[in-house]
Amino acid sequence: EAGVAQSPRYKIIEKRQSVAFWCNPISGHATLYWYQQILGQGPKLLIQFQNNGVVDDSQLPKDRFSAERLKGVDSTLKIQPAKLEDSAVYLCASSLGASFTDTQYFGPGTRLTVL
Amino acid sequence: KNQVEQSPQSLIILEGKNCTLQCNYTVSPFSNLRWYKQDTGRGPVSLTIMTFSENTKSNGRYTATLDADTKQSSLHITASQLSDSASYICVVTRYGNKLVFGAGTILRVKS
Numbered sequence: 001e002a003g004v005a006q007s008p009r010y011k012i013i014e015k016r017q018s019v020a021f022w023c024n025p026i027s028g029h030a031t032l033y034w035y036q037q038i039l040g041q042g043p044k045l046l047i048q049f050q051n052n053g054v055v056d057d058s059q060l061p062k063d064r065f066s067a068e069r070l071k072g073v074d075s076t077l078k079i080q081p082a083k084l085e086d087s088a089v090y091l092c093a094s095s096l097g098a099s100f101t102d103t104q105y106f107g108p109g110t111r112l113t114v115l
Numbered sequence: 116k117n118q119v120e121q122s123p124q125s126l127i128i129l130e131g132k133n134c135t136l137q138c139n140y141t142v143s144p145f146s147n148l149r150w151y152k153q154d155t156g157r158g159p160v161s162l163t164i165m166t167f168s169e170n171t172k173s174n175g176r177y178t179a180t181l182d183a184d185t186k187q188s189s190l191h192i193t194a195s196q197l198s199d200s201a202s203y204i205c206v207v208t209r210y211g212n213k214l215v216f217g218a219g220t221i222l223r224v225k226s
Contacts, residue, residue, distance in 0.1 A: 042204055042216025091158050100146040100212045106158025
């Protein structure tokens with residue numbers, strides 16, 4: 001079974017530039033998550049999708065971050081404009097459903113460096 | 116406030132030795148607790164999951180314990196191997212499927 005795919009793996013941009021990350025979840029997984037993991041900290045949930053609908057985006061900085069899940073499969077996360085404090089690893093995860101017993105499977109992450 | 120605290124922050128042990136990582140939480144209402152292993156440059160991978168009624172769960176050389184009364188969990192690694200070098204993250208799920216992550220313990224196994 002293929003895992004969660006993410007691209008790019010690494011990205012370096014200057015502040016105020018835009019960047020986009022892509023995620024392809026495990027086939028058949030209805031729930032998709034984007035997390036931000038700052039060095040030395042645990043992941044922080046940015047947004048959760050159930051199919052192509054948003055379930056939770058309470059911690060998404062909506063003035064600069066946006067995300068969509070096209071046709072309930074792939075997802076993109078965009079930052080515009082980027083700030084220095086956005087430097088982090090952005091993890092995508094997926095699960096079969098949104099039940100608390102459903103295991104979240106994580107992708108390898110995209111490491112973003114903002115200069 | 117819903118928090119998960121892990122200790123120690125980092126740990127270095129010799130190959131073949133055992134070690135125990137700690138997790139204290141104040142998350143409520145509690146649904147389950149997971150331990151994840153995160154290799155450098157990779158996403159976290161679930162090792163164990165325990166619900167309120169379970170107090171121990173094993174996965175190979177990894178054994179997790181849970182004391183729901185004191186809100187403490189531990190992850191014991193037996194006969195450590197170089198490949199155990201990673202960050203170990205304690206994650207508590209609240210009802211409503213909200214995950215609360217600890218900051219992780221960085222384990223380094225030396226030969």
